[in-house]
Amino acid sequence: MTARTVTLIDVARAAGVSKSTASDALHGSGRVAEATRDRVREVADRLGYRPNSAARRLRRASTGAIGLYLPQTATRLEYYMNLAFGAVERAQEEGLDVVLLGSAAGAHGPLGSRVDGLLVVDPEIGDPAVPALLDAGVPVVTCERYPGPTATPTAAVVCDNAASLTALLDHVHERGAVAPALLAPEATSSWAQALRTAAETWSAERGVSVIVHTVPFAATPAEAAEHTRRLLADRPAVDAVICAPDGAAAGVLRAAAESGRTVGRDFQLASCVDGIAVRSCDPPLTAIDLRPAEYGRTCAALLCEVLAGRARPDTVRLHDWALVVRPSDRAPDRSSV
Template sequence: MGSRRVTLADVAEAAGVSRSTASEALSGRGRMSEATRAAVREAAAQLGYRPNALARGLRTGRTFSIGLHQLAGADAFATQYVRDFVGGVMLVAKERDYDLMFLSAHPDKPRPSQPQVDGIIIADPIADDLRALELLASGAPVVAAEQFPAGMPGSPVIRIDSTRLLEGLLDHCFAAGARRPLMVAPDANSGWGVLMRSAYVAWCAARAIEPVHVSIAFIDGFEEDEAEMMEQLLAVRPDADLVIVPTEFAALAVVGSLRSRGVPIGADGVQVACLVEAGVLEHLATPVTSIDLHPRILGAACATALIDHLESGTPIPDLTLVEGSLRLRESTGVPAR
């Protein structure tokens, strides 16, 4: 028969304090001397005491879990960005001893019940995502990992300063000779897509360049027919000397399409760049330039801000910008190393 589970009463008896004092000492609450708090913690460590999370949740009304909502659901894991973002959230959740729940994603079907979590991270909020709207109206603390599109209820946002990085990318490509750019980005349902297209149009206007861009649904970035789609998009501006796309799969499709036509990739032909970084882009025959949104760092920042707020009421600013970077490679004229 196994040994008896060590209880809070055992810790209190060993430390010579009341059960309530032991509870407050271990949770970091209550008014007591540091010596008393240290004695309780030492007794707990010596006895091997582990708090009963279920009982603690019943007392506090908390679940000690956070929810993660992403519209594309399991399909999104095809992209390195989403995998790295989730990894950052998971790392912080583990360090802070919180469970992470992946919330079901049905864009046009109401939730059957309120998710049993203390707070929520919405990755890439999309305007017509019914479940994201429900979560924002639920009353639970919410942090968004990207800009909200116009007309969508908001919450604190933590994101990369991607517009500045796009401007830097365009400046680099312009210096390498690009004068006829084509950009593909998510439509107005995506706040990120709106930011990217707005920055692109403003940059072109400042240089008297015609801003040709194509809007696609955010979820289209995970479809399997991107090669055919990119053929159609390139027809929008057949003379394009720079093509900027939103995912690594679209970048692969553009590279494949250009090669099938015998078009050189780089400053001497058509420059190619991607709005997100992925390891595969660096290992192509012609490595592709990208914007690194540092999704692992971003995911960790979202989880940290949310859990800090849940634990101590730390306010989350309306907007927090996290540093990103450019990965300049041969596809935009950077010589191979």
């Protein structure tokens, strides 16, 4: 049987001091009386305590900067720009700069020599940079979980994307939709996996089939329009579409009009991501407000707390969302059908 590793908490309890006092005594920092410092060190030696070098690195900022990695297919999207701005703002409040990392982030030497920690946003399976970033030797906070099989992040901030899609599906169904469809990316990210699983679960629980049509992760309005044309040609009974990619729903609106459908009258349309593009449509589209700037702030705040030793390395925090109802999902008029 393997003996349990002695922790700093064990030392603190045996010495009759707080964890922070024990840490200061062992590391020669803080205002600790010499007698207390000696007692803590004696207890640590007696118990066989060995400092965790990784934990010490989390507390020691050396470069004054953190790295930010965004999905390489999505850097042009409003959602990610707002999230990045929120992260930068929060990091600067802690006196840290933010370095935007590209796909070759580790090609110019160890990241630990350039940043103290990393924010990795919506990590995708198949992105070759992500495993290397997660194993870069510095604390990593992800915005959404990493669904890959290899290294895991230090901590994460997640949104209940399954609940948000369920709310959208309930909303359009309550307004008369009987044949809803979801335009969603392949299940290479935690976000896409959650949407697809939620659609399947909702279908089973409500007894209403959701047609799931695959589109690119960062589908443009033109791509969304083309996919919608195909969807409506193959499934003319579809009376509501929920579009997952940021800003792509404007293309769905155009394709629906070309097929003779009127959004807000005989056809419903909603977006999984709110933003200027969906608010500017005619009619404006119902959407999920993911509050991206606040999302970025929360991710940066968690990384700063991990670096300072104020948050456990395995912390997972939940970020909230809101359903924003607009005229694009009025109950279909079936009187003329």
